[in-house]
Amino acid sequence: MTSMLFPPLEPHCIPESDLLVAASRVFHTCIPNHQSLASTILGLVSIGSWLFAQVPQIIKNTQRQSVDGLSWGFLMLWLLGDICNLTGAVMLDQMWFQQIIAAYYVFVDTVLVTQFLWYGVVYRVKELEKRLEGVTIGGNSNSDDEGDSIASDSNADLKQKRADEGAAVARSKMPSVAHTTFVTVSLLGTLAGALPVNGGVPAMPTLGDVSGGWLSDELIEAIGMTVGWISTLLYLCSRLPQLILNAKRKSTEGLSIALFMAAFSGNLFYSGSLLLNPLGWRDYEPYGGGGVAGPEGSNAMEWWSRTLPFFFGAFGVLTMDAAVGLQFRLWGPGSEKAQIEEEEREGLLTAREAGYGSLESS
Template sequence: MADSGPWSSPLAGMNMSRAEARQLLCPDGSPWIWALLEQCVRDVWEYWSVLVGLLSIGCFLFAALPQLYVAHKNGRVDQALSLGFLLCWLGGDFTNFIGCYLTKQLPIQTVTAIFYVNMDIIMISQFAYYKLKNKKIKGNGSLKGFCIGWVVLFITLSIILPSQLLLRNLERTADLELTKNSLGITEMSGFICGYVSSVFYLGSRFPQLHKNFQRKSTEGTSYLLFALAMLGNFTYGLSLVLKLPAIQHNKNRYILHHLPWLIGSFGVLVLDFFITAQFIMYRKHKTVQSNLLALEVEPLLVDEEET
């Protein structure tokens, strides 16, 4: 007689591997997306949503690299970037991760949030290093070692945490039951974090806009940082829009469920257009100043030759 104890399941009497058992949970979905993200994708719109979401991760992963290089080259990142910009960005990404986790957003959103936090930590570590170094504080060797260790730690976490989160989805069973009341509180906390995240994201651009305006310059900042961030935010929001259900009632519920993240992505995209305008305006301003300086110096050189 088959065992009818509490651990029995419809798959208990079948002789199959764990991978085969997992595949039965999403038989008509995309195999590679299910294996990578534990997300069951059944139609072409969901498929493209995941692809665009992966592109968004790539944009944000590479967005910081040009700025890290520029900062390393001139060593003046503390004069070019606003600390408020970096801290608000970190606050937005951290609350974004908590909100995605608590409200059970799409797996790719949670994984993306982890990589966001990782890149923020690297940029803030570089900012702190050059800030202290430029003040000529003793013990720069220890400071450099600490910053490198800090960065390595978060790179390691960015590799471990996504896999652990995906395994959590597999190991979630009926014995982890929650009451409707507690589930509501958890989701509400997640949505609050989501809206706080969008406020952080929107607020992060204003310190940088103000710093650029004060300096009348964008020197020391890489435009690729903001260009890739714009592309990343656009593709992130687009990946959510592509999954819109066909039925109007479900569509409204879907939008409400993802509203904080839509506001954060498309709202920051608009503000980054203003930063783009500053890059264009101050570059022209710098060109005009250079031309005026050349006109002032040239007559003096001609007079000296005549004399």
Template sequence: MTSGGNEALSGILGWMSIACWIVVYSPQLVENYQLKSGEGISILFVYIWAAGDIANLFGAVLAGLLPTIIILAIYYTTCDIALLTQIYYYRWLRASRTGPLILDVEGHPSVPSEETPLIADVQSSGEDRKTSKSIWREFVVWGGALAFVLGTGAISWALDQYVHRNQPREPPKEVFEWKSQVLGWISAILYLGARIPQILKNFQTKCAGLSFALFIFSIAGNTTYALSILAASLDPGHIAANASWLAGSGLTVFLDIFVLIQFFYYRAAEARGTSRGL
């Protein structure tokens, strides 16, 4: 399936995916800033996700993908660093305010570890915000934001087509190269594995301090990305060359949906005045 219609659909979905991934980190960065804490998100989740982004970056370079894809991979890695910086900064800030600042052997401030998360602080600081805004209202608000982002992606595709309307384009030649394939599968495994520590942490924190929108945009970004690959062609060679990216995107969606189920469950339990474990 290589008709022009499929190529156009693939392009639209690809631009939509890019739009989602550009903003995916923003809701959690804002959530951390408002709570002055990054303890709602598992630091292992961020580390493993960052490792996946780095593997994706090197895979894109080795595969000779478009410069825009490589630039996006660098952008994702930068956002991972920003998220980690927030987490450690707020840990250091809390440690410096609540007690004597203990320095380690290298002279760095000692901060709480992932094994002893500041769950109570996250829950208490976000309690007023959660009770005044239901999960359904959040869903509607962020659903509207998602529609805007997807629309922006579609418009970006249209503008790109208009700007390059007189320039002939040849589809990139796909090469099944083992180094990029290995990195692609490593990246897929890391993206999947990153969700596990976050899901486990949610059992403790009841999703306090975690951005609902992070997973909304992640689901949308992964779904449109996988569909863009399939819309381009269903040729076995094309599917094989993109198998790792399809697996990483498609399977991650199911884990992100589970996180959304956790959100809905704990918010509903809170509304009923009970907070039993999932």
């Protein structure tokens, strides 16, 4: 059992110390020097940051049964960026932790988008229908026929108005639902169709195992690079709809600050891990650097050419996440604006209670 959990090292893996030997066996990868260890640790911390990044927002949406604080554009750009990121990371054969994070991104994004569609469309329409069912048509039993007629007409108008509101909400949301479904299914379908099948099981092509396939290494790398840069552009634009929505509302109500704090930390550690990776510092012969390079060796310039889109996608978003953090500072809980609103709310409640007290005393 021990050998299965911590297998022996490959002959080409030659760590510099016993600590690195143990780390290589624990992480099932060759960690020959302390720079590689630092890069690996930052990658793992990045995974840890992202594992729970969206969970507070998912919980908040469930508790509020609302997604009013979230921008639809933010979620869609984020999801599409993560789909492109996963595709590019696998096709360019990026480091294992990059592929794990990318796959997890897509999964959790799908949960958030599902919540948005449920609470923003289905749940809202159902709530409107319940309100309509609760409208009672009738008047005061002590009123005359004319009063009954006016009350009945008024309630009927109210019911019709709410019905129109529900229909308008459904009509306004349905194009977004249809568009989302079409785009997501099209992207996933295109991705699935591009994968060669081996033994009936789809297998994502990599630069090392597609020789002799129907796609050349050069074409796969070109596609991976293109998709990677598209993901970078989507990431850089993803926060803009949310920043604009927060600025229009002058509020961050409905948003979880933990989401953006974790996103900032995850992107920071992810960028740091890539910067410290030894493959980006020098060229290596096959299995060079004590095993840090693979059987084909490694060229630093080529490594960075494949890695840059993912690095800029993470590093560039740091400023956007920091801007969202500033908005929480200006308009979030505990801000001066929030305190003023709370004082005004307490003042209204106090005035209302005072009014009720005077009516009871009279």
